[in-house]
Amino acid sequence: MNFSFRLSLPLALLSCGAAYAVFTTPTKQGLEQAVGPLSGLDAKTRRAFTDAGEFQAKKYPGVLDWLTQHEEKGQTYGQYLASRANLPDASRRKLYILPIGTFEKGLAPDLELLRSYTAAFYHPLEVVLLPAVPDKEVPAQERINTMSAKKQWKSTDILGWLPKKLPADGYAMLAVTMTDLYPDENWNFVFGQASLRRRVGVFSFARYHPGWAGEKPGAATGTLVLRRAAKVLTHEMGHMFGIQHCIHYECNMNGANHLDEADATPMELCPVCLRKLHHAIRFDPVTRYEKLQRFHEANGLEAESQWIKTRLTAIKAAK
Template structure:
């Protein structure tokens, strides 16, 4: 998850100590043995061809993810062996109907849904369309998605932030406020704590999202979000994903919006694209997918926003196989639904990628 302090850019950046950049042969082997058919019926080996996928990019900044973190990555087989969603025991905290012999998440938890909950205001023309976020999430995971009622934020006279729960109970969130600029940030742990109390009985996971800025620790400029897999909750902010906003690399409270720098249609496209990418990346973590080191992939880690914005909208073959094993979807049908979404939202580059991918694997 992007988490920013001051960045600097230099030439020839080394990987984090201990990280071993996988070669193509190693990345291909991470896809797993395609002759071993899983129990769900939609598995077709050629859908996981690595053709057209590039290896993960080398770091170009000291703040890039792989320049900071020694990621080990999970192969497909390691994921299958360790992911608790495949267990014949009910996941902790889940209260819904459980079928231990089910081959996929929705076979094990037939009532299961992904829940999304907006936090605070989402001004028209300055934030992503919530119904479009729900639609993309549904197409990406091939899982029922439901949007909960908005959790409102109120501000006290002494600049404290109050979360108003659906039962009208008011909770003070931990936050910080800058008097001169009027900027504020919510502490991410404080929000996660309250979201845990709101998980519906039929939820596989619950994701809160907001246009308010977030932080984790005092030195942070910001943090885009955080997901807690064990508790099945996550929260993230679209505040700095706004293409009209520029911000300081020194002070968290210095954000400037240039409302005339980008056309309305282009703003809508970029804002939705970035928000959808962040949304499904975080939800994937809640379903057990870690950061990908095998190919260029939507599950690659990001050390800062510039790196985040350059990442693709698609799962590499390793992570596609992981997700398909979890949800049992038909890969081509899923691609077609995603392609229609990209076409309807004028995301031409992504639509073209989908079309080319379908040709390659069919």
């Protein structure tokens, strides 16, 4: 089974004697090669995959960051095409979100807002929010985490159950929960786990609210939780389309080992990953960005809203 992990490593594994991965920051030529040739595309689509200074090349990682702990070769647009990813077809064109367990108001992100954001991100595919599965019906082993003293579900149990819940017209489904997860007894926790072959995954938002670490919520807490949850949902759904972690730009598809690293990643896709998604679902770049901009503006994501406005102006002016 092919798994994609989004995790936080136990600090015991990060000893001074650990073997770290070697990462080389990308060159301008390397970035252009990763996007691939753009001839033959119409002007607006070509501009959507062009970096004219709007994007930042992938920075050198810190000692605890993903690319220090994980050696990844990356995936160019050409390599993505060669991978022949399992893509949506006429009979499987819906994305499903399955809530499991309890979602306490004030701690949990708004699930309808997440559905709306995912629908804009993956336009023109339809995104459906399924009815929540009660705690007692989740077929997963439970334990109490010795560090947090909070309940956890075993993620592999949920992962084995999810393919049976995927509707026939579903291309992919992600289960989301406010219950913390762990993959086996040797792990403290895992943010989530997915089977790319079966196109299902489960991800926890439990640690995304500052209250998890004992911090008091503030005026910006709701926006912070929404931003974090929206990022992880769209990132992990991206893997379902065969898009691997990005090592070219600062991008939604960057791997992340911890919340600080995840918070630093953008909500949007870089030109390389955007082109991969375009191949998978054939969106109109202007329409997609317009939908995302409206969402950001309506939900207090001001920096993201302004960035897309600037990007839209450039794309619309392309000739």
